Amino acid sequence: PGTDHELPGLDPIDPNCTNPALQDTRTRPQRLLDALIDTLHLAARTGHLPLNGGLKPHLLITTTEADIHTNRTQGNAGGIAFLPYTGPSNLALWDTELCDADITTLILGNGHTILNAGRTQRLFTPTQRKLLIARDKGCTFPHCTRPASDCEAHHITPWQDGGETNTNNGTLTCPLHHHLIHQGLWTVRLHNGTALYTPTNTQDPHQKDQYNPYHHNLPHPSTEP
Incomplete structure (x- = not known):
């Protein structure tokens, strides 16, 4: 950061590829940010990180079945996700994370009473x-x-x-x-x-x-x- 030097490996596409549709169009700052996020993901998968509040690193996303259905049918105009530190956000922003994650289904009654908590399902x-x-x-x-x-x-x-x-x-x-x-x-x-x-x-x-x-x-x- 702070220089124009291109770090090796930030562009994942084979340099011999000439197809313009496959070229990495991210800016250098975007590549650096994505590399930092990739590093955090790799660290989280090691199993050696400390516990926080009794849990290993988790991303907790709360939504409703109705919002999940809206997200499927309307995409970026879809349902709402609630996260502990950011509040409401567009559920479509988390499609990638939900594709490969542990998911626990909670069934809520009136208010926030938990009626049933299904087992976490590893995809x-x-x-x-x-x-x-x-x-x-x-x-x-x-x-x-x-x-x-x-x-x-x-x-x-x-x-x-x-x-x-x-x-x-x-x-x-x-x-x-x-x-x-x-x-x-x-x-x-x-x-x-x-x-x-x-x-x-x-x-x-x-x-x-x-x-x-x-x-x-x-x-x-x-x-x-």
Whole structure:
């Protein structure tokens, strides 16, 4: 910070890639901030951080079933999330975090009386993550060089929309490209275990499927049956 020197690794896209739709368009300050956030995420996954109030680091998001439904149908104009330190915010801002998280369902009665507290449900188990790492090797976004250790598990069909938690509905993405998917700029599907990404027509008028050859050095997978 404070200089124009570009730190290595801030741009995850393979420098040999010339496709303009895949270039990292973040400003340098945005890249530095994202790198700091990525570092915090890595630290939180080590299991060695101290407890705070009896809990390991958590992001507590409170919302209602009605707001979740509104978020699904209206996107950025959707439901409201309540957080301990920031107050009400747009639920759509937390789509990425909710894609790969521990979720505890609480059923409230009148006021704030808790009628039932369901068990925390881990969306992708450590065993499933190992399988995703063995298959994907790293971020599956086209020409992204991020290794698996920097990645999150993305539900291709969102869990809240009935998507199953298994390797056939999951793929590894780094935080940057995970956000791009949840922003609606790219869609992803699996073909014979390979993640194929389709850009919006504003990104690419031809909306050609793209994949990541970086981690596997493979030719483009055939999409024919």
